[in-house]
Amino acid sequence: MNETVPAPLPRIAMAGLSLEASTYSPAITTAADLHPRRGTDVLDRYEFLRPGTELRGAATWFPVLQGRGVPGGPVPLDDYLALKAEILAGLAAAGPLDGMILDLHGAMSVLGMDDAEGDLAVAVREVVGPDVIISTGMDLHGNVSWRLAEALDLLTCYRMAPHEDALDTKERAVRNLLQRLAMPGRPRPLKAWIPIPVLLPGEKTSTRIEPAKSLYAMVPEVEAQDGVLDAAIWIGYAWADEPRNMAVVMVTGDDEATIVAGAERIASAFWERRHEFSFVAPTGTLEECLDSAMASAARPYFISDSGDNPTAGGAGDVTWSLAELLKREEFASGETTGIYASIPDPAAVEACWQAGVGADVDLLVGAIVDAGPSGPVRLRGRVEHLHEGDPDALREVVVRAGGLAVLLTEVRKPYHLEVDFTRNGLDPRGTDVVIVKIGYLEPELFEMSSDWMLALTPGGVDQDLPRLGHHRITRPMYPFNPAMATPDLHARLVPAANAVASVEA
């Protein structure tokens, strides 16, 4: 009887930078804003990689550095280069590797640079060498340039917007990698890549509604075919102005004809249905949305204040909508109750903290980063609640002005969960109108709302794309060139990484 020697565990490194950054936001995202984690803290971010899990035990892990920031403005070049250098040094120090997870969002804008993720991926590839299999699980609002597709082996992305499958996608990227590493000879998967010249905001491409619902339903169908490992559709990121910003379809696997046919089938369907993409909820000016909310019996009635949505990259402190709300007699008189979330302003928060609960305050709030059309807004009211300890907002204050409760934060913070309100002593379910800086409603807010509208307000992530003025995106591009001819939607096979050098030469 032969003694079996257990195969050594694959050596897998993990690193990455995850950010969605609007080049139309005056904010910047520093290296510190990306909250870089190092060493095993990197692994602990993912539930499926915590100590004792199957996947943690399936490899010898070399976690290097993972940065992740709240969506915002672009990263200064030096901040990016410092993080990149640390990642590359950590990878070099890890020694020979079998695989790598490069965890990316795909829409990180870096000042003075195009295609930041492509730049990082190429640099990582140069350090780890051509034989290491690199896998990524991205946000579907990320961008996949040819360069990025070339430098990596396994690319997949979320299949749901809102991103209820975010963690599943990260896990799939790990499982796809482990599966490849377990195959005899570790063959590189073939990659079919199709850029689709369509650039749309996330608020028109929710997978809860058509046509994205049907298009994303094609993903598992294509993936289920023999010879296919993964299929993915990237919507791309609309609030940056680079040649890479557009939709992309990729199918990876081992059967060339099948992955090409699958990718082309999805890409054609996407193109054919481009006119059907529309906002996920009724839209209007803020005034129209408020008029509808006041006239409606549905309570609570939610309004998305979408132009300065911090989860898409807005600065978060544009005050235009708050100024409009404070003018409404229904709120001023207290006849209608409302919640407004939120305005970051550390000085105003400090003033409320000093004044204490129950004190009357007279504040100028917001417009520190993004002055917007209205500048700082005068907010007179009573400090109703103080809270400290939210990891994003730090300190939070509720100031009540008539029927309207206004949330002020020390640091920009998205309000996505019921607990974000209840920990501040607010009861959104018992409130008439809840106005949140957000695009489509996140699941808990959607579930809570009796009705909702999306207000097309000004800010760094204005939903009215043509009024932003893109100059550098690839043209023609739908809907910027609405009458454009049908583009070439044939799949291009992306060479494996070890061929990158010869292709570039």
Ligand SMILES: [Zn+2]
């Ligand atoms: Zn996204």
